[in-house]
Amino acid sequence: MNRVVIIGGGFGGLTCATELRKYAGEITLVDRRNFHLFQPLLYQVATGALSPANIAAPLRSILKYQKNAKTILDEVTGFDLAANEVLLKDGLRLPFDTLVLATGSTHHYFGKDAAWEPHAPGLKTLEDATEIRRKVLSAFERAERDPDIAHRKKHLTFVIVGGGPTGVELAGAIAELARETLRRDFRTIDPADARVILVENSDRVLQAFAEKSSQRAAEALSRIGVELWLNCRVTEITAENVIVDRHGIIEPVPTNCVVWAAGVKANPLGKMLAEAVGGVALDKAGRIAVNPDCTVGNRADLFVIGDLALMKSADGKQLPGVAPVAVQQGQYVAGVLRRRAKGQAAPGPFRYFDKGSMATIGRSRAVLESNGIRLSGFIAWVAWLFIHILYLARFENRVMVLFQWMWNYMTRNRTARLITGERASR
């Protein structure tokens, strides 16, 4: 029997499932959520430019015509590797011949999870995004009705921790929200007074890019009013303050709105699987060291892909936790399984083909690097838009996202500026 169970409907798991569409076997995709989420655009939801449904596609709907695949909406609670079964929260056991674990990563606050997480949400889920949207928009509202000048200043201070692509894109979008979208919305405050501070503990943003690109990104951020605090470290986050070690000086920044874009750790299922297999190394972030063919330990039937997998590229560098790695690993594993089913020899080890990296800053600026090409500014932004739409084009809401973007671009507006979440009785 060829029963493939894939856990996680993100970039890795979903790609693996769809690449197996002609596979002579039974594919079961298990996820806690009923949709595939395009995480790179979460910051657009967090700043009111897109709606959650614009960047999420129901898994069932993606797989509806793939007859060999079924979707189960449930949470995995453990593994019984002796019986080759996955344990589900519902109490069911899901037997498999091959298991693909692709549950990705979550936020990591360097050991301060319990203390910092309530004040500094990260940006991994749709709920995170609408929560950040609520916090950002509410901050302007509170400032508008607060007669105290010091309080107002605090309400209008936004701190983003971490200068990777998420941090850069979010900081740019919040600055733009304040300076363009909300410009005429208030009567007491001027939203352009908002301070957007991006704290990065190294000497430049976008570490994964070339220095030139980091510089261009930093210039673009400054131009739209983001304060870049480089070589600075956050030492404490409370409900009222972020304490930053700023070149040796401890500076408290009064704010109610902190977003965490600094660290991720692997989903706990990784550790569970590693322990069940035995003798498998985990790194500090909880990622599983996998073999060159994405299998784990001596089990040829267990694969781990995406953010959860710890793997080095040919030049000895660790593969980054980005969507293209997950997608390519999903394709690779599907290829391995197809070959096995036909009795063909295994392919060579997985090789990551780096097509490049991109980050946007505000409405029409971006930096892009690909195979030695480096672009920045408007052209890079158009390329960014094009590539993202191409990916989303796999799902049916592509047309809507395209229109929404064109619309936002033309009107400089963000129509999804809703403060939701509390159950209101009216």
Place this chain on the structure above:
Amino acid sequence: MNRVVIIGGGFGGLTCATELRKYAGEITLVDRRNFHLFQPLLYQVATGALSPANIAAPLRSILKYQKNAKTILDEVTGFDLAANEVLLKDGLRLPFDTLVLATGSTHHYFGKDAAWEPHAPGLKTLEDATEIRRKVLSAFERAERDPDIAHRKKHLTFVIVGGGPTGVELAGAIAELARETLRRDFRTIDPADARVILVENSDRVLQAFAEKSSQRAAEALSRIGVELWLNCRVTEITAENVIVDRHGIIEPVPTNCVVWAAGVKANPLGKMLAEAVGGVALDKAGRIAVNPDCTVGNRADLFVIGDLALMKSADGKQLPGVAPVAVQQGQYVAGVLRRRAKGQAAPGPFRYFDKGSMATIGRSRAVLESNGIRLSGFIAWVAWLFIHILYLARFENRVMVLFQWMWNYMTRNRTARLITGERASR
């Protein structure tokens, strides 16, 4: 001074504010939410056809160019009528020369609020809509993975209480979701097996319409598979069952998904104002009896409009709690204030001009009545679509809603089928 404080940014309050755009005074609009909500389309959000942002427009954004108006996002906690001040939750006091109360209505479970509300959400807020969407979509998911046939049947039973426009539209949309949108999505269950039961305690749906229209609506509902239980009364709602008195026979209907579309009661601020004024009658639903010019008691500076106001039309019938009444009352009150500011005589009493009523059933059927004209079927649906888009066209997301609708119509899809709400850690 001409300080006008309007409480509530719904159809009545917002219309009043925008109609006062040339008013020589200060207008303050207070709402707990930062957006105006187009409630008649909430059922489209509840069934995954539209996103929350498609039917909600930020109040600030609507009023941004109206220089005499400002928006305050806060909750009103009471009135100090001696000082002519509105008390806000923040502790601020908002002085007024004229007060317009337009806070609308909320669900009413005929005295069973505490017991029934947790199991049978109503459909008044965006949170209600996404909660119902979560319940409806989760029901199919649970059925798919439940091996027990009786449980499956229960999961796939949806009960809507109340056969007014909301109940009819919601029942139709859920039936369509099951029979069309989800048709190919599942492997174990057939979504078309879903039972959608609409319980109405009178002898026909859409009581406010002519009998002929009720009949047409009933036919359209039957055609898409909705079970109409007329002359039936819900006697109990628990987590597992709805107990229905079906022509004298007590029938328990096992279900986890009940939606309440039966009764509304006035927002509690109405009672507070009535008590502060003194000697003002309230009806059972908590609505305030207003004078023919929408003022309350002997206070010419206090107006109550919309669902909160109890008013009879010329023929002695009570005005219904629908959007057009609220809109026209908002226009009327704005007219009164403009005349007062110019020292002109007060206009005659408010008269409701009934332009007609509409309700849709499924994707391309509707019933419509207007000035003796009665339409049903596809033509009525096109008219319905047109009128709704015209209204939404006042806000900037008009274009997006139009495209979303066209898209849904062409693809028979509902792209906003997201189960969200629980904070997921992954």
